[in-house]
Amino acid sequence: MYNPAKRNIYLGDTEGKRFKKLGDFGELLAHQLMLEHAFENIINLNEIKKNAPFADFFAVKEGTEYIISVKTRNKFENTAKLNSRYKLGSSNLLLGKFLTTLEFKPYYNSIPAWLAISMEENTFDAYWGLLSELPGNQHGIPMSESAKQTYPCLALNKVHPFKGEDFLNVYKNKNQQ
Secondary structure, eight states, X not given: OOOGGGGTEEOOHHHHHHHHHHHHHHHHHHHHHHHHTTEEEEEEGGGTXXXXXXXXXXXXXXXXXXXXXXXXXXXXXXXXSBOOEEEOOSHHHHXXXXXXXXXXXXXXXXXXXXXXXXXXXXXXXXXXXXXXXXXXXXXXXXXXXHHHTTSOEEEEEEEOSSOGGGTSOOOEXXXXX
């Protein structure tokens, strides 16, 4: 689990709002990308139940039904290093919660998938894949340059309409609180 104490940064209300905006922007972009890439019957599961466990969307592509977890992150960490792994959390635990939530019963037989969006100040990249194809414990999406080459790409250096100041990594040092 992420522990900001190890990074000597302070996460306050401003940073929390920035994280929320980043996620909201990602879900808007994900919906648009799915439309552009022939996904059909797209349903925002968070409109059925706020903060749906595991999945943000249900969609059909080429006759196959998917539940899709959208993960939006800054492409680079606040240290300017590539953000090379997007955490999914305990995907199996969250998927289990999803599969026992009555509101989502119509989607129980869907294939679990992910859609990862890498944000920069003016552009973004997006990739998607199946949860079952992730290596190891499936708690994260590897986003190194070599890993990205193995995923279907939905967007590359595509311009987005958002202001970088609303979502880019800017943290206060704990001594600056």
